[in-house]
Amino acid sequence: MDLPLTSEIGELVDYFERTYIGRTLASGYYLAATFPIDLWNYHFSPSYGLPGTTNAVEAWHRSFNATVGCHHSTIWKFLLALKREQGLVEVRQTNYLAGKPPPNGGGLSRVRKH
Template sequence: MWNVHDRVNENLPRTNISVEAWHRAFQQTVDCHHPTIFKLINHFRLEQDHVEIEMERHLSGVIQPQASKNKYVQLSRRLQALLPTYDNANVIVYLRGIANNLEL
């Protein structure tokens, strides 16, 4: 069964939008639909350099700003506040609390 309970509990993203954003950015740096293998390898090397620089920045304490909109940050906080009530609450009451935080 698919759900995001564990992801919210571990403070991980609930969607794969960040992966899609990385893929789009990488695709734009390659700048063609069918690159040669050598061009692709070169772009992977550049991406590896970028990742290593970002890892060093992270290890040195440089904090990147959150890219999430404030409403999503607030939603995550509300969902994390609901998680501890899962074991103690009636299932319907718990699900109602979750549903009150969803938009269609």
């Protein structure tokens, strides 16, 4: 492993700390994350009477796992999958802002005929 790779990994770790975890500075002060842990972590949700997951989250997770293509991917496959996901999100956002209706949600909007 060469130095630029180590530097890139360090930048990725710094990003996750700044954005999702928070960090303690050398001075001893705690710098809160942009998105605090209790905003995105659902570990204790059931103890607050909240659902642990939602069908939408489970559907996204299954789709993302299919994009990655394996259960224990390399960091590079994972980052490539994140980039693809970001591209999809940007397309959906652009379509939404343009007033286009969302794509069919996998049959959720279909009416069953008897």
